[in-house]
Amino acid sequence: MGKNLLDILRIGVFYDGYYFYKVSNYYKYEHGRKARFSITGLQDFIRNEVASYTNTDIRQCQIIDSHYFKGRSSARELGEKVQSERVFEDILMRENIVTHYLPLRYTENNVAQEKGIDVWLALEAYELSIYKHFDILVLVAGDGDYVPMVRKLHTLGTQVMLLCWDFSYHNENGDLVETRTSRQLLEEVFFPVMMYQRIEENNNDYIKNLFVPDKTFDRPPVLSIPENGGGEDPRLEERSSVILSLSEKGFGFIRDEERNNIFFHYSTVANRDFTELELGMKVKYQVEDDEERTKREGALRYRAYTVTVVD
DSSP states (O other): OOOOTTOOEEEEEEEEHHHHHHHHHIIIIISTTOOEEOHHHHHHHHHHHHHHHHTOOGGGEEEEEEEEEEEEOOHHHHGGGHHHHHHHHHHHHHTTEEEEEEEOEEOTTOOEEOOSHHHHHHHHHHHHHHHHOOSEEEEEOOOGGGHHHHHHHHHTTOEEEEEEOOEEEEOTTSOEEEEOOOHHHHHHSSEEEEHHHHHHHOOSHHHHTTEEOOGGGSOOOOOOOOTTSSSSOGGGSOEEEEEEEEOTTSEEEEOOGGGTOEEEEGGGBSSSOGGGOOTTOEEEEEEEEOHHHHHHHSSOOEEEEEEEEOO
16 A cells, blocks of 8 residues: 655544543553653554554655544533643644534433534544545544444545554442453454554554653642641641551552541552552551542542552
8 A cells, every 4th residue: 555755645533532531541540651641642653553554654644634522511510620621622732633522411310421422523534534535544442333434434445543442440449440442343444453452562662652741631639628727738748557458459448547547549559569568568648538439428538649658
């Protein structure tokens, strides 16, 4: 499929925003890299990957269109998170990625859900492939709902590259969270790229540049009620105690009678692997509000922000 130097391989990139958000959170909070994705690095990775698959000079592989689709809460519901949303939108704009948002819908139980995003992405991808004549359309997604879109794009002569991830981890409640790519979607695309394998097996410059330790995207600080009634962030106060209990699911509790014991997740342990922890180990830790437990149980609960085993 190689082209001469006068030709350009036209690439369109389409992001399922919620999927990309989950993946980015995984690498930031659950994976050992502790860093979010760099949009610039990912765009460069895509060009290099297309060049490799098609045996084309990377200078001929040009992203001519990028689109990002996501459901979004209202500004009032986001509160202080609006700033982090705007920062990410600024980055998308700098990379010439067009954003498409639909308001989240709520169930009878007041659970927010995305509705119609995959259909909107599919329609835009098909229409733009007709008018802009993409040679390669790169889909950052994992849902089998995109299979009909892929088949339609193939009838236009547009080949589809899929960037996808499979991963699992235990959340702070000890529940297993899994993300798996649709097998049918993998079979339909021309170029499936299993990103989690590529990231674990390689460490070249393109892989390194996929990540950036960017504090801009950190979760907004959650402030507990200071003991002295002042306005200082209680996480700055380092406390000492011992490990009270451990679970095979990747979480445990630190003895803290004043605060009804402190929950901690394996990802917050700074200087040990979770499997090396033992009951009674001395630790230092900082705390923050556990918003989910507080909401669920109706009383102020805490969790560890960082945990360091004392040697």
